[in-house]
Amino acid sequence: MSGLQRTALTLVIIGAINWGLIGFFRFDLVAAIFGGQTSGLARIIYGLVGISGLYSLTLLFKPSSELEHAPEPSR
Template structure:
């Protein structure tokens, strides 16, 4: 079994945040990230970038864990 490091754990958290945001956007037309960080657009953009980078890290994690 593969042991998760801190980056992997953070990646899962950010991807869950992104998934919840997309679910709320689709169901209720409510953007949670913009609601929380709307007054600071740069911070909201950083959150979106972190969600995207985390998704790439999870894809790499899947392939990395299949080799073990």
């Protein structure tokens, strides 16, 4: 898995945890940390999570062999 894929999945997981907190406890962790849902930084986080979710859709359609044996880029 590439670094971009790992980052996207990490942000998707953060978004899923935040939605779970909203659903179960009516608590928006991102808004609490970054100053409300309408603050600029919170909106950036929401946007990044959304873009990551869309990017992660590409992982859904990759053959599993490609995901498991993809060569890591050289640094």
